[in-house]
Amino acid sequence: MTPAETNAAPDTQWPRWEVFKQDAEGKPHQAVGSVHAADAEHALLMARSVHARRPAAVSLWVAPADAVHAVTAEQLATDPETPAPFGAGARRFLVFRKTSHRRSMTFVEHVGAVTAAGPEGAVAAARETYPEPPALAWWVVPADRVTASPEAEVAAWFEPAGTKTYKQQSEYGTLAAGHRKGGRR
Amino acid sequence: MTLSPELRAALVERLTAMADDELVLGHRDSEWTGHAPILEEDIALANIAQDEIGHALLWLEARRELDGSDPDALAYRRSAGAWRNARLLELPKGDWAFTMLRQFLFDVFETELLARLQASACASVAEAAAKAAKEEVFHLRHSGLWLRRLAGGTEESATRLRSAMDRAWPYLPQLWQPLAGDAALTEAGILPDMAEVGAAALERVRAALTGSGLEPPEVPPNPGGRDRHGEDLVALLIDMQSVARADPEATAW
Amino acid sequence: MPPEAGRSVEDEERLEAFEARIAGGEKIEPGDWMPEAYRRQLVRMISQHAHSEIVGMLPEGAWITRAPSLRRKLILIAKVQDEAGHGQYLYHAAETLGVPREELIDALLEGRAKYSSVFNYPTLTWADVGMIGWLVDGAAIRNQLMLAQCSYGPYSRAMVRICAEETFHHKQGKEMVLLYARGSASQRAMAQDALERWWWPSLMMLGPHDSDSPNTPQLARWGIKTKTNDQVRREYVDEHVPELQGAGLTVPDPVLRFDEASGHWVHGTIDWGEFWRVVKGNGPVNAERLAARRSAHEEGRWVREAMAAYAARATGAAS
Numbered sequence: 001m002t003p004a005e006t007n008a009a010p011d012t013q014w015p016r017w018e019v020f021k022q023d024a025e026g027k028p029h030q031a032v033g034s035v036h037a038a039d040a041e042h043a044l045l046m047a048r049s050v051h052a053r054r055p056a057a058v059s060l061w062v063a064p065a066d067a068v069h070a071v072t073a074e075q076l077a078t079d080p081e082t083p084a085p086f087g088a089g090a091r092r093f094l095v096f097r098k099t100s101h102r103r104s105m106t107f108v109e110h111v112g113a114v115t116a117a118g119p120e121g122a123v124a125a126a127r128e129t130y131p132e133p134p135a136l137a138w139w140v141v142p143a144d145r146v147t148a149s150p151e152a153e154v155a156a157w158f159e160p161a162g163t164k165t166y167k168q169q170s171e172y173g174t175l176a177a178g179h180r181k182g183g184r185r
Numbered sequence: 186m187t188l189s190p191e192l193r194a195a196l197v198e199r200l201t202a203m204a205d206d207e208l209v210l211g212h213r214d215s216e217w218t219g220h221a222p223i224l225e226e227d228i229a230l231a232n233i234a235q236d237e238i239g240h241a242l243l244w245l246e247a248r249r250e251l252d253g254s255d256p257d258a259l260a261y262r263r264s265a266g267a268w269r270n271a272r273l274l275e276l277p278k279g280d281w282a283f284t285m286l287r288q289f290l291f292d293v294f295e296t297e298l299l300a301r302l303q304a305s306a307c308a309s310v311a312e313a314a315a316k317a318a319k320e321e322v323f324h325l326r327h328s329g330l331w332l333r334r335l336a337g338g339t340e341e342s343a344t345r346l347r348s349a350m351d352r353a354w355p356y357l358p359q360l361w362q363p364l365a366g367d368a369a370l371t372e373a374g375i376l377p378d379m380a381e382v383g384a385a386a387l388e389r390v391r392a393a394l395t396g397s398g399l400e401p402p403e404v405p406p407n408p409g410g411r412d413r414h415g416e417d418l419v420a421l422l423i424d425m426q427s428v429a430r431a432d433p434e435a436t437a438w
Numbered sequence: 439m440p441p442e443a444g445r446s447v448e449d450e451e452r453l454e455a456f457e458a459r460i461a462g463g464e465k466i467e468p469g470d471w472m473p474e475a476y477r478r479q480l481v482r483m484i485s486q487h488a489h490s491e492i493v494g495m496l497p498e499g500a501w502i503t504r505a506p507s508l509r510r511k512l513i514l515i516a517k518v519q520d521e522a523g524h525g526q527y528l529y530h531a532a533e534t535l536g537v538p539r540e541e542l543i544d545a546l547l548e549g550r551a552k553y554s555s556v557f558n559y560p561t562l563t564w565a566d567v568g569m570i571g572w573l574v575d576g577a578a579i580r581n582q583l584m585l586a587q588c589s590y591g592p593y594s595r596a597m598v599r600i601c602a603e604e605t606f607h608h609k610q611g612k613e614m615v616l617l618y619a620r621g622s623a624s625q626r627a628m629a630q631d632a633l634e635r636w637w638w639p640s641l642m643m644l645g646p647h648d649s650d651s652p653n654t655p656q657l658a659r660w661g662i663k664t665k666t667n668d669q670v671r672r673e674y675v676d677e678h679v680p681e682l683q684g685a686g687l688t689v690p691d692p693v694l695r696f697d698e699a700s701g702h703w704v705h706g707t708i709d710w711g712e713f714w715r716v717v718k719g720n721g722p723v724n725a726e727r728l729a730a731r732r733s734a735h736e737e738g739r740w741v742r743e744a745m746a747a748y749a750a751r752a753t754g755a756a757s
Contacts, residue, residue, distance in 0.1 A: 011739065012746050013223065013539040033530045033596075035225050036539060038334070038745035039752065045327055049229035050526055053519070054603070072469045101464050103586065105599045137467050156322035163316070164235065166509065167516040172609035212503060215511075218518050219499040219730070222738025224492070224526050231519035238512055257507050281741045337751070338744025345740070428564045429506035434622035438506040438614075 016065035017043040018141075020096070020110065023056050030106035031096060031139070034065060040147040048149065048157055054167065057158045060149040067145040069119030072137045076123075083121035090115050092143040093122035097135035108139045116140075186307050188251075192373055195366025196307070197251055198269065199376060201259070202364060202411055204244035205270035208260060209418070210291060211237030212425060213278045222281055229327060233288070236320045243313040250309060257438075261429040265418045269364075269411045273356035275418040282335055282345035287353055289328035289393070294360045294386040296321050301377035310375065329393065336397035343398075350399060359408035361386065460661040465591040468534040476660055479653065480590055481535050483662065488528035489546045490554035493727050495521045497561040498570060506564060513610050514567060520607065524600045531592035547732050555713065556643040558721030559635065565618055565625070569632040571611015573640040576678060579604050580670050581644070589661030612681070619685040626686075633682065634690045641705070642713045644671040650710075675703045 014036045020029035032051045037043035043062040052060065071081065092115055096108035114125035122140035149157055165171045188196065214234035221227035245256035274291065278284050299321060302314035335342040361383030370376035387404065394401045429438065452471055459466065466472055499518045505511035529539050545551040556574055561567065582604060586597040615632075618625040645651060645667035657663035682689055693706035715721065 011540050011544070011735075012742050013543065014742065014745060014749075016533065016539075033527055034533070035526075036223065037225065038749040042330060042334075042745070045323075045330065046225040046229060048323070049232055050225055050523055053228070053232055053523070070469060072467050074467075074470045078471070098467070103594060103598060105595055105602070107467075107591065107595060136465075137469070153322055156319050160236065160320045160323075163239070164512075164516065166513050166610075167520070167603075167606055169605040169609055172606070172613055215502050215515055218502055218515060219495040219522075220734040220737070222734075222741035224522055224529070227495075227522045228519055228526065231515050231522070235512055235515050235519075238508060238515075242508060260508055261506065281738070334745055334748045335741075338748045339740070341740045342744030342747075424503045428501075428504045432622055432624045435506075435625055437617060437621065438510055 014038045017047070017062040018065050018068050018139075019043075019047040019051050020061040020063075021047075021051055021057050021106075022059040022061075024058055029059065029061050029096075029110040031108045032106055035062070037062075040064075044147060044149050052158060053161055054164075055158075055162045057161070058154055059151075060157075061146050063141045063146045067141055069123065069140050070137065071123055073135060081120040081123060083116070083118065083124045089117055091117070093119070093126075093140040094143050094146060095122070095126040095130065096139040096141075097126070097130065098137040099133045099135055101136065108137055113143065114140075188307075191366070192369060192375070193251055195364070195370050196310075196375060197248055197254075198364050198366055199370060200244045200248040200251075200310075202269040202271075204241040204248070204256075204259075205268050206274055206291070206360075207237045207241035207244070209268075209270040209421065210274040210288075211235075211241065212421060213274065213276075214284070214288070216278050217284065230284075233324055233327065236324065240317045240320070243317060247309050247313055257429075261426045263422075265414050265422055266412070268414060268418060268422075270414075270418075271356065271359045271411060272409075272413070272415060272418075273353060273360060275414060275421060276352070276356070277417055279349065279352070280345055281331075282342065283349040283352060285328055285331035285335065286346060286349040288324070289332050290353060290357055290390060291360065292321060292325040292328050293389050293393070294382070296325055297382045297386045297389070298361075298377070301382060305376065306374035332393060333397055336399060347399065350394070350401065354402055355405050356408065357387075357390070358383065358404055359411065362408055362411070364411065457659065460589045460659075464589075465594060466589050467591045475656075476590075476662075477535055479657065479660070479662065480593060481532055481537055484528055484532040484535070484593055484596075485537070485542050485545070486552050486554070488525045488532060488542065489551050490557065491521045491525035491528060492546070493553045493557045493731065495525075496727055496730055497557055497559070498567050500561060501564060501567050504564065510614070517571070517607050517610065520603050524596075524603070527596040527599060528593075531590075531596045534592045543735070547728065547735055549719065549728060552717065554643060555716040555721060556639045558716050558724045558727060559639050560723045562635070563628050563632060565615065565628040565632040566636065568611045568614030568618065568629070569636045571607050571609075572615050573611075573633075573636050573678065574643060575604055575607040575611060577640050577643045577674055579608055580674055584663065584665050584670065587661070587664055593662075615687075616685050619687055629685075630687055633687050637690050638708065638712075641671060641675070641708055642710075642716075644674060646710065646713070647708075672702055675705055679703045 015038070016034045017037055017040075018034050019032050021032045022029045035043055035046040035050050037046045040062060044060060047060045047062050051057075092113055094110065094113050096110050098108045111130050114122050114129055116122040116125050119140050123138050126138055126140060127135070211234045214230055214237065217230050218227060218234070221230055242256060245254075245259060248254055249256065273287060276287070296318070299314045299318040303311050303318060305311040305314065332346070335346045337343075361379045363379040367376055367379055371378050391401055453473055456466075456471060456473065456476075495518050498514065502511065502514050502518065505514050529542055532542055533539055542551075546553070561570070579601065582597050582601045586594055586601055588594045588597065615629050618629040620626075648654065648666045648668045651667055654663060654666055679689055679694065691706045693704070695704055697704045716724070
């Protein structure tokens with residue numbers, strides 16, 4: 001069956017969800033990428049499968065990509081945002097920011113929360129509340145759009161990854177042709 | 186724990202049955218790698234397959250402690266007649282509805298079994314059960330989610346799920362059918378009562394299916410022993426064992 | 439791309455500022471201004487890279503069910519799973535540039551998108567799995583290490599993560615081949631045969647000669663590509679030839695020799711005719727690869743629709 005002959009209805013890859021991973025207790029949740037999933041519960045299961053199949057993790061958050069308001073320092077400098085007036089309804093927003101150009105696996109990380117009428121107001125409030133160090137990029141997400149992995153199941157969700165040592169490169173020792181040192185047999 | 190020769194033999198049989206269940210199901214799940222309905226699920230099911238093969242190794246290592254047998258020899262040198270997996274698990278992977286439903290049925294059974302097996306009088310068995318139980322939490326969440334989504338999705342998904350249920354249902358009770366030596370193991374506190382495990386699993390499965398708007402049929406009697414297999418297992422083993430068997434001189438892979 | 443009338447000065451200034459950011463080691467993030475050509479190049483490179491990972495699951499995936507030991511089975515499932523994961527991270531990076539994943543997948547399945555031609559060769563034996571891990575992933579790692587320094591944030595981050603995971607692929611492949619090269623007669627023959635079929639494709643994987651790579655200078659200025667194909671290829675050959683020979687295998691290149699003066703290995707002429715034939719879709723199993731992906735996609739359609747329908751109903755009920 002050629003593509004032209006198949007179902008004419010457009011395909012769906014399901015919506016995108018941004019994923020935040022907390023490596024260990026006390027560390028901030030960091031943006032590690034996204035998953036495509038049909039709903040929040042499914043997104044969490046997929047986030048664990050895609051982004052926590054190797055250690056270390058103790059918590060995952062997911063939020064629909066279209067609920068995330070993202071803005072870079074460069075964008076703010078060239079095209080400042082106009083926040084909606086306060087009092088037009090206040091919501092709690094989680095705030096994430098990137099503060100370094102250093103090469104990394106993760107993007108923005110969780111720094112705290114602010115209350116604002118809308119996303120532009122949340123960014124403005126975040127810049128005031130967290131001025132140091134200067135942020136290179138901001139993400140704000142309404143807190144009620146973020147879903148967390150179940151705290152009661154931390155062991156089940158995140159400990160098994162540590163037992164799969166066969167997918168860790170350190171498991172293979174130093175492989176020299178003709179003589180194998182270290183590693184497991 | 187020191188075992189009498191009879192109990193040792195019974196435990197070897199029981200561990201083999203549990204390992205064979207995991208090896209065969211893990212093999213079926215791994216057949217989806219590269220072919221799942223969406224990228225994320227490809228990754229998720231591959232993890233589940235790894236977990237299952239990992240569980241098989243837990244049981245086979247426990248068996249090695251009893252009789253010195255080699256897990257790879259058991260996996261790659263036994264013909265179909267010597268395997269002790271339940272037939273439900275050797276059925277071809279079918280479509281996504283069948284794979285998810287079969288997974289759900291096994292996950293519920295395994296959860297009930299492992300919950301009780303963690304209290305085994307045999308320490309190595311209890312330990313292995315605890316490790317496997319931890320991973321089962323996620324499996325059950327995953328397959329349970331799919332059961333609900335497919336039941337309440339489209340007419341096509343509900344129809345496929347009903348077909349899957351009709352196909353799988355006759356094989357369900359064999360999962361908990363006791364082996365010849367199980368009664369003695371239960372008496373020694375090593376294994377829970379399999380009928381009780383089955384009753385608990387069946388109740389949970391019924392509740393889940395009814396909750397999703399499906400009408401499970403009555404349970405069929407006499408599922409037959411775990412020493413009876415179909416041609417599906419023959420084809421599976423030919424595939425699985427072909428490379429290993431083709432080179433009898435090879436000592437390591 | 440000619441500047442629009444009346445905007446050339448502003449665009450020139452923006453371009454200068456953009457290139458200054460890159461030269462200063464800054465990452466360009468989604469939302470930052472970027473030249474359209476930069477965005478286009480990245481979408482092309484990232485999506486090709488993503489497609490390669492997805493198609494790359496197939497040659498090795500076929501051997502999962504036949505892995506000859508339980509440990510090898512676990513390792514291979516994990517490796518192919520990683521390839522899916524890498525495709526996922528790369529599709530994500532392409533999505534940050536404004537291309538929906540549906541469009542990316544459509545392009546691949548309809549044969550409009552390119553992917554690494556090395557995956558258009560068949561895996562004929564179990565040893566191929568090891569050789570792919572050692573040679574193909576070895577080549578991929580060199581590329582990926584370079585791309586980890588890329589100026590575009592999402593691509594760089596995907597590469598850093600992929601590099602961390604890919605090393606296991608390389609090592610497990612090497613471990614397998616070293617074992618078989620010293621194993622039974624059949625295993626040794628199988629390893630040698632695999633080398634003979636995968637050596638040249640892996641060299642070609644590192645791309646055409648520099649003289650045939652017109653994009654490279656601009657990609658270098660934009661911090662996307664910091665080494666030329668031939669540079670990377672030379673490093674690759676210098677690393678792998680001594681190891682393969684040390685394992686007792688014969689590299690299928692009669693011209694291959696070590697040049698004392700330069701300190702590098704010199705290899706024979708690559709058959710670029712074959713390279714272009716395979717890139718253009720006439721490799722040994724191009725058709726099979728795409729057919730497999732299309733079939734998986736089509737068989738999964740009802741599943742994706744069912745999930746979407748459930749979610750729509752749930753949202754409808756909630757509002």
